[in-house]
Amino acid sequence: MSSHPALNLHSDPIDLTAALVDIPSVSRAESVIADAVEAALREQTVGFEIIRSGNAVLARTDRGLPSRVMLAGHLDTVPIADNVPSRRERDGVEGDVLHGCGTVDMKSGDAVFLHLAATIEEPAHDITLVFYDCEEIDAALNGLGRIERELPEWLAADVAILGEPSGGFIEAGCQGTLRVRLSAVGTRAHSARSWLGDNAIHKFGAVLNRLAAYSAREVDIDGCLYREGLQAVRISGGVAGNVVPDAAELDVNFRFAPDRSVEQAIEHVRDVVDGLDLGFEVTDSSPGALPGLAAPAAAALIEAAGGRFRAKYGWTDVSRFSALGIPAVNYGPGDPNLAHKRDERVPTDQITNVTAVLRGYLTTG
Structure with a gap:
């Protein structure tokens, strides 16, 4: 049977x-x-x-x-x-x-x-x-x-x-996809004495502004219009409700048109965050x-x-x-x-x- x-x-x-x-x-x-x-x-x-x-x-x-x-x-x-x-x-x-x-x-x-x-x-x-x-x-x-x-x-x-x-x-x-983890390092302190610390989460302010203002590229290939996107998809950090955090992470996802290679996509994201004091780690990528x-x-x-x-x-x-x-x-x-x-x-x-x-x-x- x-x-x-x-x-x-x-x-x-x-x-x-x-x-x-x-x-x-x-x-x-x-x-x-x-x-x-x-x-x-x-x-x-x-x-x-x-x-x-x-x-x-x-x-x-x-x-x-x-x-x-x-x-x-x-x-x-x-x-x-x-x-x-x-x-x-x-x-x-x-x-x-x-x-x-x-x-x-x-x-x-x-x-x-x-x-x-x-x-x-x-x-x-x-x-x-x-x-x-x-x-x-x-x-x-x-x-x-x-x-x-x-x-x-x-x-x-x-x-x-x-x-x-x-x-x-x-x-x-x-489209291709790329995920990058940005990391920030600060100094832990009691939030009541915040001037003694350096808030790692606050260091993402500049990059979040850049991502919010990001202008997505559109490209026509063989009559197909691809529209790219660069988005923050996860943020983590914090120790307790009364502690200035000394570490934080931000995950960014870049969906890129297939005329870019993975290497070119990585360089583009590097350019977007250029000049910011953040760690940069590629956690996942697939070509278009x-x-x-x-x-x-x-x-x-x-x-x-x-x-x-x-x-x-x-x-x-x-x-x-x-x-x-x-x-x-x-x-x-x-x-x-x-x-x-x-x-x-x-x-x-x-x-x-x-x-x-x-x-x-x-x-x-």
């Missing part, structure tokens, strides 16, 4: 989304959903080589077609918030909507990819499918990174489509991804989607593909603003529309 639920890849992608949502798959606990996906691909697709890497499932065709399209999606979700199993609301104020953990991020995208793999009989491109684990947690655990290290040949493609929620728009590239929409395979996808594209402001795994020289876009059902929320939900017509667009793209030379 099977230890995993059976998936029908030929069913409507809306129903397939619900079936995927009904399999809990919080990060690091994706084995059951990976078993179900692997079994369904082996039983219901033709012409795919299929392998397993941990809790990731990979499949590809080798028909000798002139181009290769990668469809990639993560199988894991954030922790469940009383929103599994799925629930379909057909006549609500938002129309026909599917509720549940992962409906947006990103089991609806996975369902579209699985359905197309099983139902397209004459593709115009060779297809690679990558369903991977641990995307929602520490980047060091990301299954796509493991595949890149251990099975790099599986990530070769002319264009990569990541099924991240994009509201049915093609969201091209992504150029949209690459001029590449023929990417341009054809834009055309298939009716020219609906925009810049991706958040960071996604398209950055990994961009670093490999592969044009990559985010394209999937769902409003990214609803990802990870207790009331996560996706309009079912977006699942249907994304399926139709990708079917047209994958079957047109």
